[in-house]
Amino acid sequence: MISSRSSRTISQVLKRHYTIIILIMSISSIIIFGLNGFIFFKYDQIIDQYGLFNDYLVAINEVGQEMESIIRQENFDRKNLFFFNRDKLLSNARRLRSSTEDLNLGRRYTDLYFLAQSYTNEATSAIRLMIDGYPSAAIPVYEQARHLFYLTNQHYYRTYETLALNVNQGRQQAARFRFQLNAAGLSIIVVLIVISMYLAAALSGWITSPIKSLTTIVSNAAISNHEIDTIVIEEHNIDEYDNLTTAYNIFATRINEYFLDMKRNADLERKLHDEETRNLKITNLLKVSELKALQSRINPHFMFNSINMIKNVAFIEGAGQATELLESFGSFLRYNYDKFDKVVTIKDEYQNVVDYFAIQKIRMGDRLIFEIDFDQSTFAALLPCLIIQPLVENAIDHGVSSYISDAFVRVEAKVVEKRVFLTVEDNGVGIEKKRLTRLNSLILTDNLENEFEGSIGISNVISRLSIFFNGDLHYKLEARERGGTIIRIDIPYKNDNG
Numbered sequence: 001m002i003s004s005r006s007s008r009t010i011s012q013v014l015k016r017h018y019t020i021i022i023l024i025m026s027i028s029s030i031i032i033f034g035l036n037g038f039i040f041f042k043y044d045q046i047i048d049q050y051g052l053f054n055d056y057l058v059a060i061n062e063v064g065q066e067m068e069s070i071i072r073q074e075n076f077d078r079k080n081l082f083f084f085n086r087d088k089l090l091s092n093a094r095r096l097r098s099s100t101e102d103l104n105l106g107r108r109y110t111d112l113y114f115l116a117q118s119y120t121n122e123a124t125s126a127i128r129l130m131i132d133g134y135p136s137a138a139i140p141v142y143e144q145a146r147h148l149f150y151l152t153n154q155h156y157y158r159t160y161e162t163l164a165l166n167v168n169q170g171r172q173q174a175a176r177f178r179f180q181l182n183a184a185g186l187s188i189i190v191v192l193i194v195i196s197m198y199l200a201a202a203l204s205g206w207i208t209s210p211i212k213s214l215t216t217i218v219s220n221a222a223i224s225n226h227e228i229d230t231i232v233i234e235e236h237n238i239d240e241y242d243n244l245t246t247a248y249n250i251f252a253t254r255i256n257e258y259f260l261d262m263k264r265n266a267d268l269e270r271k272l273h274d275e276e277t278r279n280l281k282i283t284n285l286l287k288v289s290e291l292k293a294l295q296s297r298i299n300p301h302f303m304f305n306s307i308n309m310i311k312n313v314a315f316i317e318g319a320g321q322a323t324e325l326l327e328s329f330g331s332f333l334r335y336n337y338d339k340f341d342k343v344v345t346i347k348d349e350y351q352n353v354v355d356y357f358a359i360q361k362i363r364m365g366d367r368l369i370f371e372i373d374f375d376q377s378t379f380a381a382l383l384p385c386l387i388i389q390p391l392v393e394n395a396i397d398h399g400v401s402s403y404i405s406d407a408f409v410r411v412e413a414k415v416v417e418k419r420v421f422l423t424v425e426d427n428g429v430g431i432e433k434k435r436l437t438r439l440n441s442l443i444l445t446d447n448l449e450n451e452f453e454g455s456i457g458i459s460n461v462i463s464r465l466s467i468f469f470n471g472d473l474h475y476k477l478e479a480r481e482r483g484g485t486i487i488r489i490d491i492p493y494k495n496d497n498g
Contacts, residue, residue, distance in 0.1 A: 021196060024188075052096040053163065057156060059089035060116065064149050067123045071130055071142045082127060086120045093117070108159040115155060119148040343468075345495075346413055346420070347379035349388045353411060356389050360396055367403060368396075371410040378413045380495045381420050384464045388413075391424040391461060391487060399428020399485060408484075418493045427484040431477070436485075439477050458487065465491060 066082035069075045093116040097109045122145035129138035350372070357370045392411060400407035408427040413420065431439065439458075458477075465473050474490040 021192065021199070024195075025192060049096070049099050049163065052092055052099055053160065055092045056089070056096055056112065056116075059085055059092050060119070060149065060152060060156075063089050063120065063123060064146075067127060067142070067145065070127055071138060074130070076131055079127060079131065082123075086124065089116055090120060105159070105162060108155070108162060111155055112152065112159060115148065115152040119145060119152055122148055342385055343382050344385045345379060346374065346381045346383065346388075348385075349383070350374050350379070350413075352386070353388050353392055356392060364396075364401075364407065367405045368400065368407045368409070371408075373411070374413040375415060377415045378420055378493075381415070382494045382496070383420075383491065384468050387461055387465065388422065388424070391422075391458070394458060395424055395426040395428065395485070399426040399430075402429070415493055420491050420493050422489040422491070423486065425480065425484065425486045427480065427482065430479055430484050433479065436477055436479055462489075465489070469494070 062085040063082065066078050066085055069078050070082060093113040097106075097113045100106055100109065122141055126138045126142040126145055129135075129141060353372060357372070361368060361370065388411065392409060395409050396407075400409060406427075410423075410425045412423040412425075415421075462473070462475055465475075469491055472492055474488075476488050478486045478488065480486050
């Protein structure tokens with residue numbers, strides 16, 4: 001009985017569990033990424049402070065060099081370069097002042113800023129006095145500027161020591177923090193792996209346990225030789241399992257029905273087979289009796305001798321056409337009696353068709369045109385006796401026998417890729433389309449014999465070919481475009497060599 005509790009698909013459960021894992025991994029990654037970003041930010045601040053600190057030193061030295069060149073060497077062309085370096089020094093000092101949040105460093109950077117301002121003011125005053133032509137007044141101011149330069153450099157190096165100490169402490173703190181962060185990230189990864197393994201084991205048991213039970217039942221059913229039992233659906237809360245179990249029960253029910261039908265059909269077929277065996281034995285006995293009766297009525301040897309005697313008398317009396325007819329008829333009759341139950345070559349069949357045509361030619365005269373085109377490569381091919389002549393007889397009797405003139409029958413045999421293609425074509429009255437379809441559908445049934453009463457029949461020819469070549473043949477009755485009928489037969493090329 002199917003459970004009334006709400007069930008879930010495997011896909012839904014997997015999505016829920018994987019969503020939880022992905023969510024934990026995402027949050028952990030974001031936190032770790034943010035903390036790493038904070039560390040990189042601190043490092044960037046340290047690098048920026050080092051850069052600004054170095055730029056401050058370079059700028060103050062360049063200002064001092066330009067001031068020395070102008071005051072000592074009176075090289076007034078360098079005044080623009082002096083003012084450029086002065087402005088750069090003040091800009092670096094301002095930036096350095098605002099580059100830290102540490103109170104101790106902040107005070108020292110502020111002192112450097114004001115020292116830079118005082119130094120550049122004194123240096124600027126000395127340069128202007130020198131340019132205006134007051135060298136005696138410029139020298140004291142220049143000396144005061146050099147003193148400020150000395151004080152600024154001293155304060156710079158003391159500040160550098162403080163900066164280096166703070167940077168070293170900050171680097172150590174950052175290293176400890178990064179180690180702790182890496183440890184936390186590794187712990188999170190381990191926890192996620194453990195959670196994933198637990199969830200995988202739980203999901204595997206939840207999914208595979210009922211599937212294994214179902215697999216065992218199906219495997220037992222596969223090797224069973226009796227009716228298959230259905231499954232009672234238990235409460236597993238898995239939609240796929242419920243669907244599989246339901247489908248299996250439907251399958252088992254149908255198999256059991258087929259099993260019962262097969263048993264009934266097997267019993268019926270066994271009875272029919274026994275009945276057909278009895279009928280076949282009776283039929284064979286009848287055919288043997290019929291053959292013996294015919295043999296007792298006609299002695300072929302006596303008949304052939306009589307035909308030869310009549311032929312000789314006709315020849316003596318000058319009846320040439322009768323002689324030719326009796327000779328062809330005797331040859332045709334001897335072939336049919338001597339070789340009917342034997343395997344012959346297509347060359348034998350060719351000669352038999354020639355003899356049969358000679359008889360029909362005397363019967364129908366010039367109103368029958370007969371063409372025979374056999375490739376010599378077909379002559380060695382083997383087939384049952386009396387295959388082609390019945391087809392030619394059928395074409396004449398049922399196709400062109402009523403024609404007053406221009407009756408046409410053509411027989412062709414050729415070999416293509418180790419297969420023999422036989423074609424018998426006539427321009428007779430043809431066969432209606434519906435009847436042609438019926439003949440093609442009945443070509444291997446006893447009903448086709450009724451369609452060609454009075455002849456051995458196409459069905460007999462095709463049946464014997466099918467038995468001889470183990471079913472490896474193709475055949476088709478076609479309506480000829482210009483009126484008449486074509487029968488095409490395709491059989492393997494088989495000779496004495498195999």
